[in-house]
Amino acid sequence: MYFHQRFVPGLAIYSYLVGDEKSKQCAVIDPTRDVGEYLELAKREGLRITHVLETHVHADFVSGSAELKARLGGEAKVVVSGMGGAEWTPPYADQVVGDGDEITLGTVRLKAIHTPGHTPEHVSWALYDDTRSKDTPWLVFTGDFLFVGDVGRPDLLGDEARKMLAHQLYHSVFEKLPVLPDFTEVYPGHGAGSLCGKAIGSRSTSSLGYERRFSGALQRREEPDWVLNLLKGMPIAPPYFRRMKKVNAGGPKVLGPELPGQRRFTANEVHERVCEHCLIVDVRPKEAFAAAHIPGSVNIPLGNNLPTWAGWVLPYDHPILIVPDDPADLPEVVTHLLRVGFDEVQGYLEGGLADWETHGFALGRLETTSVHEFAAKLGQGAARPFVLDVRTESEWDSGHVEGALHIHGGKLQERMTEVPRDRPVAVVCGSGYRASIAASFLKREGYADVTNVLGGMAAWKAAGLPMVKD
Numbered sequence: 001m002y003f004h005q006r007f008v009p010g011l012a013i014y015s016y017l018v019g020d021e022k023s024k025q026c027a028v029i030d031p032t033r034d035v036g037e038y039l040e041l042a043k044r045e046g047l048r049i050t051h052v053l054e055t056h057v058h059a060d061f062v063s064g065s066a067e068l069k070a071r072l073g074g075e076a077k078v079v080v081s082g083m084g085g086a087e088w089t090p091p092y093a094d095q096v097v098g099d100g101d102e103i104t105l106g107t108v109r110l111k112a113i114h115t116p117g118h119t120p121e122h123v124s125w126a127l128y129d130d131t132r133s134k135d136t137p138w139l140v141f142t143g144d145f146l147f148v149g150d151v152g153r154p155d156l157l158g159d160e161a162r163k164m165l166a167h168q169l170y171h172s173v174f175e176k177l178p179v180l181p182d183f184t185e186v187y188p189g190h191g192a193g194s195l196c197g198k199a200i201g202s203r204s205t206s207s208l209g210y211e212r213r214f215s216g217a218l219q220r221r222e223e224p225d226w227v228l229n230l231l232k233g234m235p236i237a238p239p240y241f242r243r244m245k246k247v248n249a250g251g252p253k254v255l256g257p258e259l260p261g262q263r264r265f266t267a268n269e270v271h272e273r274v275c276e277h278c279l280i281v282d283v284r285p286k287e288a289f290a291a292a293h294i295p296g297s298v299n300i301p302l303g304n305n306l307p308t309w310a311g312w313v314l315p316y317d318h319p320i321l322i323v324p325d326d327p328a329d330l331p332e333v334v335t336h337l338l339r340v341g342f343d344e345v346q347g348y349l350e351g352g353l354a355d356w357e358t359h360g361f362a363l364g365r366l367e368t369t370s371v372h373e374f375a376a377k378l379g380q381g382a383a384r385p386f387v388l389d390v391r392t393e394s395e396w397d398s399g400h401v402e403g404a405l406h407i408h409g410g411k412l413q414e415r416m417t418e419v420p421r422d423r424p425v426a427v428v429c430g431s432g433y434r435a436s437i438a439a440s441f442l443k444r445e446g447y448a449d450v451t452n453v454l455g456g457m458a459a460w461k462a463a464g465l466p467m468v469k470d
Contacts, residue, residue, distance in 0.1 A: 020106030055143025084121025117169020182209025
């Protein structure tokens, strides 16, 4: 049997390529939209991708199934679950399976097990290698149903659906899983960092026996108590999750082998708004953005968390123009954005900000401060800045600056009226990354005196400065 696990950091996505080394047939499970790696891997190993399998309609990234099929000339079958009804059966599917249906790849078989709860249609794929055992599965691809140390969240489709999904999830955990032996290897759809669960472990795989013994989510208790414990402390779901559901259920746009966003815009063209209605997204480091940037631009520094924060804060109804630190970064930036459905990347600023500067165009700046300078300003009475903390609930609860206002960074645009315009505003997060994003939005909205506290609460704590808990 051939097996490959692929990991996408940031969104923490696991996808898989599995197949039969003799017949050379293989399948890709839960592909991301950037499908080049699967194609290159299959070519290198002499494999033929005959099937593309989905565990469910994804909420946190755009599925690559339609893209992969198109890049293969339509030769691969897209296989999805039909057990959630027509609403959750993507129209681009070639084969719709029910509980117990199988896909055969030579001596490798993949059997669909209906495991609803995260979503109504969710299936796990149990893999059988007939050269070893025709009756006992070797491993199971659990998608967003079962993670290492956790189970998938049932609250992404709204409050009314949550009650039904929580009940289904309880049934899946305690009625469906027990049919598989303890030694079955577990290969999930996500790792630590994904918002599809609240306590996902950092290991890439586990066994059912280990999870049954040590995962709190797999310890049986009365259903209402189990559900209450599962939902307690669940992180806020980004609003783009609902959009991704609709995109994947309806069928994402097929992009082809060429990345969008390759057009070069000169500083003059950007200044004259040739890219009409474009949102300028500056992906340079927060320090570079603070020193100088195009007024009105939004800073989301390039890194593994770029797609998550783009989904949190960027509007989907605006085309995007990128200000990169280096033009060589552009493919990575565009790939990050495509994974979460930002298809309208128009291009990038040729020559970077240096070209903008040499043309003499206006520059924006974002004040920065150290935690020591920040602490000194907090003792200045009437001149004290308004402190905005944009971390998560759990981070806030662990300790914060006295008198700060807490607004999750992804919710800032909804609650911006709570931030006064007539006072200096100091924005703090864990390290300064999210604070730069939030501060850039405040500046874009006309807030004149905004400061990013560099190092954030990590530096504040390391400096031994006082924190309070509500």
